[in-house]
Amino acid sequence: MSAQILDGKATAAKIKADLAERVSRLAAQGITPGLGTILVGDDPGSQIYVAGKHRDCAEVGIASIRKDLPDTATQAEVEAAIDELNADPSCTGYIVQLPLPRHLDTQSLIERMDPSKDADGLHPINLGRLVHMVDAPLPCTPRGIVVLLQEYGVPIKGADVTVIGRGITVGRPLGLLLTRRTENATVTLCHTGTHNLPARVREADIVVAAAGVPGLITPEMVKPGAAVLDVGVSRVDGKLAGDVAPGVKHVAGFVAPNPGGVGPMTRAMLLTNVVEAAERRAR
Numbered sequence: 594m595s596a597q598i599l600d601g602k603a604t605a606a607k608i609k610a611d612l613a614e615r616v617s618r619l620a621a622q623g624i625t626p627g628l629g630t631i632l633v634g635d636d637p638g639s640q641i642y643v644a645g646k647h648r649d650c651a652e653v654g655i656a657s658i659r660k661d662l663p664d665t666a667t668q669a670e671v672e673a674a675i676d677e678l679n680a681d682p683s684c685t686g687y688i689v690q691l692p693l694p695r696h697l698d699t700q701s702l703i704e705r706m707d708p709s710k711d712a713d714g715l716h717p718i719n720l721g722r723l724v725h726m727v728d729a730p731l732p733c734t735p736r737g738i739v740v741l742l743q744e745y746g747v748p749i750k751g752a753d754v755t756v757i758g759r760g761i762t763v764g765r766p767l768g769l770l771l772t773r774r775t776e777n778a779t780v781t782l783c784h785t786g787t788h789n790l791p792a793r794v795r796e797a798d799i800v801v802a803a804a805g806v807p808g809l810i811t812p813e814m815v816k817p818g819a820a821v822l823d824v825g826v827s828r829v830d831g832k833l834a835g836d837v838a839p840g841v842k843h844v845a846g847f848v849a850p851n852p853g854g855v856g857p858m859t860r861a862m863l864l865t866n867v868v869e870a871a872e873r874r875a876r
């Protein structure tokens with residue numbers, strides 16, 4: 594027996610086809626959504642992600658605006674790039690690719706963004722709106738996880754969900770999303786201070802592993818039939834490794850692999866946030 598694959602690549606392709614239609618409806622109103630990216634430095638991983646985002650944009654008809662700054666960029670130079678995108682009417686949404694080089698103050702840069710152009714949903718105003726459960730752009734990875742589970746009919750309402758990782762892009766906002774009345778899951782948010790992680794994983798109907806620890810989730814830890822989503826990325830001997838050990842697929846009911854699972858969904862949700870922001874402007 595092997596788990597059903599939660600195919601993020603195929604699901605993202607469907608979402609992109611729908612977005613392409615919405616973009617052409619906007620075009621009829623004279624509006625072209627535009628995604629901006631700010632990338633600082635030459636981290637190869639970040640370069641690949643940003644290039645992928647611009648390819649996605651071209652696929653659905655979103656304009657893209659790329660601002661690449663050298664590793665040595667100063668705080669003031671990154672601030673200037675943010676100010677330009679805030680002021681640029683052709684940019685309906687943008688992201689600052691994380692992580693930034695250590696000499697930069699990430700927090701103050703994110704707070705400088707216009708919250709209405711925050712395509713990542715990571716501005717404190719938008720995370721605050723998520724806490725308050727009012728409408729706002731949602732963080733891409735958590736939103737992608739919920740949409741992927743829904744696509745495959747994995748029940749979320751009333752489910753026990755164990756999330757491993759308390760980062761600002763995945764774990765914390767995912768806990769907020771899943772505990773809204775509309776999702777109604779019960780969430781256990783685990784982290785490096787968690788005692789007895791195996792017990793927390795064992796009780797879960799849905800496991801989301803976003804710790805960045807290769808092979809952290811082993812088959813013995815997983816409740817038979819559970820949905821296990823691999824969101825971790827680390828490099829082991831130059832190769833990408835997820836948080837979920839290969840044997841888990843023989844115990845789980847559903848597996849979102851890495852690559853091919855949540856990553857493509859994250860990108861599709863970024864595009865969705867950009868199109869939604871343009872639609873809000875069109876109204």
Ligand SMILES: Nc1nc(=O)c2c([nH]1)NC[C@@H]1CN(c3ccc(C(=O)N[C@@H](CCC(=O)O)C(=O)O)cc3)C=[N+]21
Nearest residue numbers: 642645688689690691692713852853854856857859860
């Ligand atoms: N401001 C900001 N927003 C982000 O959303 C953000 C970020 N910074 N920094 C880095 C992480 C990482 N991330 C990924 C997105 C998609 C894949 C993805 O599509 N991966 C493919 C494989 C790689 C590929 O095909 O290019 C897959 O899983 O199948 C991976 C990683 C977004 N992040």
